[in-house]
Amino acid sequence: MRNVKTIETDVLVIGGGGAGFRAAIEAREKECNVLMISKGPLARCGATPMAGADYTLDGKSMSKIEGLTGDPNDSAEKVFNDIVTQGCYLNNQKLVEQYIKRAPQCLKELMDWGLKVKLSDERMIFTTGTGMMNVLLRKAKSVGVDLLEDVAVLELLTHENSVVGALGLNVLTGEFIHFRCKAIVMATGGWHKAFWPNTGMRDLSGEGIAMAHRAGADIGNMEFITFCCNTFYAPPMWRGSIAPYIISLICGGRLTNNRGEDVLKGYDSFLVEKGTLTEWNKSFLSFVTAKQARDGKVFANGGLHYTRGDASWEMMELVASMVFPNWKYKALDLTEWGRMLQENEPVEVGHAVEFFEGGIVINDQFETAVAGLYAAGECALGTFGANRVFAAITEIFTQGADAGNNAGEYAHNRQSADLDLSALKELKEKALQPLTVSKGERPAELRKRVQRKSQRYLGPIRNRDELETFLDYLEDIKVSVLPKLSTTNDSRTYNKEWMDALELPNMIQLLESSVRSALMRTESRGVHYREDFPDTDNDNWLQEIIVKHDTATFQLNQRPLTITSMSPPTGVTPYLDFMKQMMEAHSDTGGKH
C-alpha cells in the first residue's frame, strides 16, 4: 500500500458547516491545535450555505441588540414553551435551555465578526447562509484553525472506548490520510442524500452519524425526519429549491391537485392558517402533500400545483424583491416563475427532505458515549424533539460553541495515543474493495433505487406494511448488494463511483435505524405519522427511541425524556387534533416561529 500521510492535531472537527466552524473556532480558544475537515469545498458545503437563513432567539434579548427588532415582551420562558410544544414534548429540555441561553451571545458574536442582517421580526433575524459561512471562514482563518477541504472521513479510530484518530480520504486524489488526535467534534449534518428529491447538498450522506454509531455512540429518534413543503419538483434546474416554500410562508397562495381541488379544503381553518403561514408549514403541508400523493392525486412529478391564488401580486413582488432581488436566488434565475406567479400559472411543488431531528445521542455537555467524541448541530439528537419550527441555524452556533469549548478542554492536558496501524490497514483494504471487485453492482444504480424507496416508504406518512417491505429490502441489500458494489475502473482520482460505494453503506445503516424506529413507534407525533396508528399517544410514547449498534444488528430501546421544567400532557389524541393543540399552546409572541 502507498505511503500514507499522517496529520496530528489536538482537536479534530469533522464537518465544515456552521456547527463545525463554530466548534473549531471555540476549541482554538483553549490553546489547542485544531483541524477542521470538510468533505466539500470550504464554506460552500453542507446545509448551512443553503439556508435562507433565519436565526431565532428570544425577542427580549434581541430587542436589546442595536439595529434589530425583537419583541420586548417575549421571554426565555415563552420561547421554551414554544420549542417544547412544537417538538410535541420529545425535546431534550436541557438542550432547549442551552439553546435559549446561548442564542443571544452567539448572534452578537456573529455580528461582531461581520454578519449582515437583512431583516428581523419579533424573534428572528434573516440573513444568508453563504453570508454566515463567509464570516465563519474569515474568523476561523484569523484564529489559526487548520482547514482541509475535499476530504471525507471514513471511520473513527478508538482505543478502550476513547477516540484516538480517524481515517480520511482525499476525494480529489484518492489518497488516504491518517489523523491522530485527542478529541473529535462530529458536525457532519444530516443524511439528505438517502432521499430523492432532497434540498441538501450532495455531500450529506450521513457518514458522521453512522461512523459515530459504529464507534460505540448511540443514536436516537431516527424516525423523525422533516420534509420541507412546497419545494420545486420541476423543472429539473429548479428541483429541490425551497424558493416557493419561502414565498408561500410569507404570502400564502393556493395548492391544487390533479383534479383541480384546493387540497386544504376540509382541514380545520386554524390548522390551515398556522400550518401555512408559520414555520409549522413544513410538518403540516408536507403531511397534506404526502396524503395527496398516496391518494394518486398528484401531477407527473409527484407534486401539486402551486399558484398565487388569492394572494396579492403586489405583496408577492415586494417580498420577492427582498428575498430574491430581481428574481435571482443566488445563481438561480426565477424571472420566469415571477411571470407565472403574476399570471397565476402553476408550478409543480412537493415535499423534499430537509432536516433530521434525530442523530447522535449527546448529554448537555455534548459528550457521546465514546470518551473524547463530541457532537454538535444537525447530526446530534435533542433540541427539537419530534418536530422543528425554531431555527436549526441557531443550534449550530450554540451547540458548536459549547461542544468546541468542551472538546478543547478535554484535549488540553491529554497525551495522544498511538494509532493502531493494523486496524488502519484493514479499514483501508475494506475501503478499496469496490475498486477491485469486478463485474459487481453499479453504485449509482443502487443509490437511485434506495433514494426513491426512502421517499416512498419513509416520507411524512408511514405504515407497518410499507416499513416492513422497506426493511426487508434494506436487509437484502446489506447482504447481497453492498459487498458486491464495484466501480467501472480502478482509478483513485476523483472516482465518483467509488465515493458512491463508500457512502452507500452509511446511508443504508441510517435508513435501517430509521425504519426500525418508525416501526417501533406505534403512534403518530410531530413529523412521524403512522396510518395504522393515527393518534398521538401520550400515555405510552413520551419516550425516545435509542438505537444501539451491535456488530450483527441493531438494538432498539426506549429512553425516558429529559425534562427540566415542562411536564408533558397525558392521554391519546388524534394526530391533527394534537398538532392543533400544540399550535394553540404557542405563546403570545408573533412572527413565523
Next chain:
Amino acid sequence: MTDEKIKVNVFRYDPAVDQEPYYQTYNVPWEPGMSAMTALDYIYNHLDGTLAYYDHAGCDLGICSQCTGKINGKSGLFCQTAVKEEITLEPRKKERVLKDLITQRAESSK
C-alpha cells in the same frame, strides 16, 4: 421526459492513462428545463460511471458555484445553464485538469 435526445460532447482526460484529452459524445434524453448538470447526472447514472465532474458536494441550485465550467466555450455554472440542443462541456481550465471536468484547486487548502 420526451422521446427527444440531444448530443452532449464532454471533455475527457485522465492524465494517468490518456496521452491527450478527447471528447466523448453521449445521447441524453431531453426534458424541458434541464441543465447541463441534469445531463451530466444522466450520463453518470445511466451511461458512463467513469465520468468525473464536481458532484460529491455540489448543491445543484446555483449556490455553491463548484460546478463552474465551459458550456459551448462560455464560462458558467453547469447546474444553472439550460440545455436545449447539442452542447459541449469543458472544464474551467484545461491546463489544470485533474480528471475530465475536475480541475485542481488553485492552492493547497491549508
